[in-house]
Amino acid sequence: MTSRRISCCGLVCLLLFVPGAIGAFTSNSGTDLEAMGLTTEPVKFGRFTKTVPASGDIRTEDPSIVFNDCRWHEQRIIELVPEGTWVEKGDIVCLLDASELQEKLNERKISLIRAKSALSGASISGSLQDLTNSRRLGTRQYNLAVADSRLRAFEQAEAATELDRLGGDVRLSEESHQIIREEFNATRSFTALGYQNTATLMSADARRSRAKTVLNSTEGQLHLAERFQQPRTLLQLKLDADSAKQELDRTALQNCLSVKVTELQTLEKQRALATVETHVDYLSRALDACTMRAQKSGEVVYCHQRDQGRFIEAGASVYYTQDLIRIADRSRLIVSAHVSDRQVHELRENLPVEFQVQSNPNQIFFGTLRWIAPMASAPQWFQPYDRQQDVEISVHPDQDGFSTLPLGTTVVARIIVDDRSDVLQVPVRAIFNLYGTYAVLVQGSTGMVAHEVRLGANNETWVEVTNGLVPDDVIVIGNQQPLQKLAESLKTGLVQCL
Numbered sequence: 062m063t064s065r066r067i068s069c070c071g072l073v074c075l076l077l078f079v080p081g082a083i084g085a086f087t088s089n090s091g092t093d094l095e096a097m098g099l100t101t102e103p104v105k106f107g108r109f110t111k112t113v114p115a116s117g118d119i120r121t122e123d124p125s126i127v128f129n130d131c132r133w134h135e136q137r138i139i140e141l142v143p144e145g146t147w148v149e150k151g152d153i154v155c156l157l158d159a160s161e162l163q164e165k166l167n168e169r170k171i172s173l174i175r176a177k178s179a180l181s182g183a184s185i186s187g188s189l190q191d192l193t194n195s196r197r198l199g200t201r202q203y204n205l206a207v208a209d210s211r212l213r214a215f216e217q218a219e220a221a222t223e224l225d226r227l228g229g230d231v232r233l234s235e236e237s238h239q240i241i242r243e244e245f246n247a248t249r250s251f252t253a254l255g256y257q258n259t260a261t262l263m264s265a266d267a268r269r270s271r272a273k274t275v276l277n278s279t280e281g282q283l284h285l286a287e288r289f290q291q292p293r294t295l296l297q298l299k300l301d302a303d304s305a306k307q308e309l310d311r312t313a314l315q316n317c318l319s320v321k322v323t324e325l326q327t328l329e330k331q332r333a334l335a336t337v338e339t340h341v342d343y344l345s346r347a348l349d350a351c352t353m354r355a356q357k358s359g360e361v362v363y364c365h366q367r368d369q370g371r372f373i374e375a376g377a378s379v380y381y382t383q384d385l386i387r388i389a390d391r392s393r394l395i396v397s398a399h400v401s402d403r404q405v406h407e408l409r410e411n412l413p414v415e416f417q418v419q420s421n422p423n424q425i426f427f428g429t430l431r432w433i434a435p436m437a438s439a440p441q442w443f444q445p446y447d448r449q450q451d452v453e454i455s456v457h458p459d460q461d462g463f464s465t466l467p468l469g470t471t472v473v474a475r476i477i478v479d480d481r482s483d484v485l486q487v488p489v490r491a492i493f494n495l496y497g498t499y500a501v502l503v504q505g506s507t508g509m510v511a512h513e514v515r516l517g518a519n520n521e522t523w524v525e526v527t528n529g530l531v532p533d534d535v536i537v538i539g540n541q542q543p544l545q546k547l548a549e550s551l552k553t554g555l556v557q558c559l
Contacts (some may be wrong), residue, residue, distance in 0.1 A: 100537070100538050101535050103536075104485065104526070106484065108483075114404075114473070115414075116399065117471075120387060121393060122390075125388035127355065131351050133347050136378065138157060138377050139156050144362060145467075148355045156353070158351070166341065170341060173334070238273055355388050373386070395453055396414075412430040415474070415475045419470050431454065432452065434451040486526060490538050492514070495549070503537075508553070513558050515558055
């Protein structure tokens with residue numbers, strides 16, 4: 062009986078103590094959470110959206126682009142049509158500083174005149190050289206013809222005629238010598254008989270001696286002509302003919318060389334002229350390109366390059382092929398934007414888009430994603446590890462403010478890749494890793510318990526919970542490390558998903 066009274070008293074005391082203890086634990090836990098920088102929030106269903114950020118500017122579909130077609134160094138803008146101006150086709154919209162180009166063009170025109178004069182001089186020199194070559198070749202051909210005619214004349218007539226003449230002289234000398242010798246013999250016989258005196262005999266002997274000398278002389282001349290003079294003359298004439306032939310060949314080669322040299326000089330002058338003409342044409346086209354005209358009627362929109370710090374304005378320098386002005390048609394507006402290549406895999410065509418313009422950040426406009434570039438653009442030197450991929454967004458024309466959208470203004474867009482109205486979701490800061498799984502801290506009437514959760518889609522601030530929580534569960538929100546340490550200090554363990 063006494064022991065039962067003691068047990069009842071203990072039970073009553075315990076029942077009286079527990080509510081106070083639970084209240085004390087709850088109040089202390091709240092105080093500890095605030096001290097640790099943690100807050101609580103109930104889990105609830107709501108609209109879940111996931112977006113991919115994009116940035117760009119307002120443009121028109123199929124605009125006419127006025128770009129810098131001046132192939133020269135960076136040129137300075139000296140005159141520019143104000144942005145928003147309506148221009149007609151053929152109107153001048155931009156003027157570049159062409160003073161340096163004009164000076165270079167004047168210099169090259171002077172060089173062009175000199176090159177044309179040099180080419181004319183080369184042509185005249187070539188004509189004179191042709192005349193000189195013709196005269197020199199004709200002289201050598203004449204000399205060869207004369208040498209050949211002399212050789213043929215000697216071989217065919219002169220040599221034989223000379224030999225016949227000398228042979229005739231020999232025969233005449235022999236006949237005369239024979240007659241004189243017969244006269245001498247007769248005189249000698251008459252003298253021996255005493256019919257003639259010694260003086261007559263001596264005179265006949267003298268005539269015989271002279272006739273013999275003449276015969277020997279004519280025979281010697283014939284022998285000399287046959288053995289020495291005519292072979293030497295023939296050889297000399299052949300040498301003269303060969304020399305004339307060689308001189309003709311050498312002259313022909315010399316003429317050919319001079320012709321080639323003249324042609325080479327003419328080609329060099331032509332090449333120099335062509336180079337100067339090309340440069341003059343290049344400078345003329347560059348000079349003409351400094352005056353830019355509208356290719357069609359429309360509204361002027363500047364093609365600023367804000368990410369590179371390049372703005373279209375008077376006094377700014379522009380490089381070759383840089384887009385300067387768009388001639389826009391406001392009936393069809395688009396947003397030319399770019400997204401990070403790390404998020405482009407989430408995009409697909411025809412996704413809805415919300416965007417705001419810089420000039421009116423309080424109004425939201427709507428559009429549709431209609432094109433995604435197949436590959437990322439080249440990295441920028443100032444952001445080598447952040448590559449962008451171009452996208453194009455069509456702006457819905459049937460919305461308030463469409464007609465007043467400023468062309469060329471900066472756009473901050475959100476491409477909606479997921480939009481559901483009834484999703485159980487929690488803040489991203491409520492999720493932490495515990496024992497290799499995702500978990501949240503749920504605070505109940507008896508304290509906090511770590512719950513394993515299964516997650517779905519997520520955006521920058523919210524994450525979908527597919528299992529592990531029910532609506533109205535109160536969860537703890539804060540930094541990852543305090544949440545993880547607090548969960549590890551609990552002795553209730555981890556409530557796993559079913």
